[in-house]
Amino acid sequence: MKRSLGLGLVALATLVIVPVAKGSPSLAQLQNIGTDIVQQVVRPEVKLELKAAKQVQTLGAQGKTQLSWQPLEGEATVQPLDVLRYTISSANAGEMAAKNLVISQAIPPQMTYVLATARGNDGVEITYSIDGGESFVAEPQVEVVQEDGTVTLEPAPAEAYTDIRWDFAQSLEPQVVVQVAYDLTVN
Template sequence: MKPHLPILLLSLSAAALAQGASPLTLSLSQALVQAVTVAGKTTEKRIPDYVKARPGDVLAQTLTARNVSARPLTNVALRLPVPAGMVYLAPDGPMPEGVRTEYSVDGGKTFAPAPLKKKVTVTENGRAVTKEVEVQPNEYQAVRWTIAALPAGTGKTLGFRVQVK
């Protein structure tokens, strides 16, 4: 299976859009994440720009947003779908300060912070009962990050890990 890099959807605050040319550059990368043992210690090895993914492989989807303007940007919203044929696992490393992360289970139509909840109907004692349950991360279909402030000339790197189905 040869996955394609996901389509990146980007939205900016009204102030950023009013500047004309895009004040933001985006860089998307994908790397295979492998556990390796070196001198008796288990560590991670990343193989960048990996495109020959096989079922079970864990990939890091990483997005770097850089403010190339002379002005600070506020409330920069970046959305990244979980690629088709893959399952969301977890964030890729700690979240940078000043970034809010939200998730979607409806293809990116709505977003909310984790843990997400959903209603399910189950049968108990012969009766249909509606319950609220926590959505598991492997059900996430997209991630949205909102960067509160991105000073001129700076950037933030964000990402998540997926597993190939």
């Protein structure tokens, strides 16, 4: 069984993000002995798994509205204004660390990003594009013309977001799983 520091589907629903595990000592030794050879035969192999869940509101005790996430499987249907949570699990099934891991996610044109919902492990740098993936910044800005004619930069609205990118500074060691997640609204 692979060693997963991520949590299962149940945990996914509450979106707990876990840190990337530190490197395995044995692998580090191997690399020290013969880096060139290892690189020819030992490769990292990152696998991505994407899952979606729909936010549902239920009336709980004392009549309070409770939010929960219902996994979407098969030919699921949604309605405009539904909020979906996408979770990407990334596992290194290879035998050496994956460096410079960057996970990218285009936002489908029929959906709108829910601001400040993209999450990842500590240390992951999350950046966004509002130009179809041409450029990424942490806080996208747009020019806004004020009433007096001056142009100022203001935070881009949710509708402008086109892509999300998670940039892992740390290496993803073999057998380790990381998760990132974000919420979208159906237009």
